[in-house]
Amino acid sequence: MNIALIGYGKMGKTIEAIALERGHQVVLKIDVSNAQELNAENISKADVAIEFTGPHTAFDNLVKLIGFGVPVVSGSTGWLEKMPQLLEEINRNNGSFLYASNFSIGVNLFFELNKKLAGLMHKHGSYAVSLEEIHHTEKKDAPSGTAITLAEQVMDVYTEKTKWVNDVLPRPEELLITSKRIDPAPGTHTITYASEIDDISITHTAHNRKGFALGAVLAAEYIKDKKGVFSMKDVLDL
Template identity: 65%
Template sequence: MKIALIGYGKMGRAIEKIAIQRGHEIVLKISVDNLEDFTPENLKKADVAIEFTGPHSAFDNINVLLSNHVPVVSGSTGWLEKLPQIVHKTNAENGAFLYASNFSVGVNIFFAINKKLAALMNEQSNYDVRVHEVHHTEKKDAPSGTAITLAEQILEEVKRKQSWTMDQPASNQLQITAERIDPAPGTHTITYSSAIDDIEITHTAHNREGFATGAVLAAEFLHNKKGIYSMSDVLGI
């Protein structure tokens, strides 16, 4: 499979390493230093693009890729208020798009556990719940996309919580707290607390390899497909 990497920072290089190990070819690498190479002619070389950039460039990048009929796997966070436009664009172009706030296989299993636990805790009103995340200092957005996904899953199940906040929460709000500490690749903890006890689940990443491997698995899944997908589709969970 021929892969275009849109975003060639630490994550892009980690994805490149895994992709090559799995027998794929990197035909295009776009960073801030060679934006002039982000052209329709170069995009024709790719079977699929993996897009890891930032909140201010992801939406435009994805639009360009879809306009050029390149299937897109995106892990950029901080732009999701525009996601409905990308869904519409994908359908209009008969394209393929897969978004995940986190591509790690372990994190996606953690998502499934989080949703199940939240459903169990819906009737346990004596427990409060909070989300805490820790990332490296280069992480541009806070809270992380993964933390937001976890929070939104909880809000779907725990009916006494109506919204999330990073401020001091009201009783019907779910608090997310965020720390930026090097060299942490990412830790996410969900805590249910009562006067009697605490229930806590945590996922801790040791390096970027899990994220990179998941992104390549997603690209392999998306190749030759049409439509909108998620990591749940890739992993069958």
């Protein structure tokens, strides 16, 4: 499979290494120094594009890629308020798109555990729920996309929580996400249910970026010959 990497920072380089290990070719690498090379001619060499950029460039990159007709895997965060517009572009172009806030196999299993635990805990009103995420200092957005996904899963059960808030004292109807930036943490996410008697917490700790990169390559392998909008639940058959 020929892969275009849109975003060639630490994550892009790790994805490249995993892709090569799995027998794929990287035919295009785009970063801030050669952004003008993201065009139809260069993308035509790729079977799939994997996009990991920043919150200020991701949406424009994705619109271009969908317009070029290449299946797209994206892990960029901080742009999701524009997802409805992107879905319109995907429908208009009969495109292929797979988004995940986190591609780690472990994290996606953790998502399922989070939903199960929220369902169990909501019946017991003495426990107050909150979230914490820790990432390296180069991460540009807060809270992390993974933390937002976890919070939304909790709020699907805790319907009395109408929104999440970040690093402020929450009101009763708000769910607190605390964000910390500590090097070299690749990503740690904890959901805590606290009462006067005891606390219950579940935590996922990433030791490096390899889990994210492997998941992104697995997603690219999955979407290569498909049409539509997919998630890691489809890739992992969850």
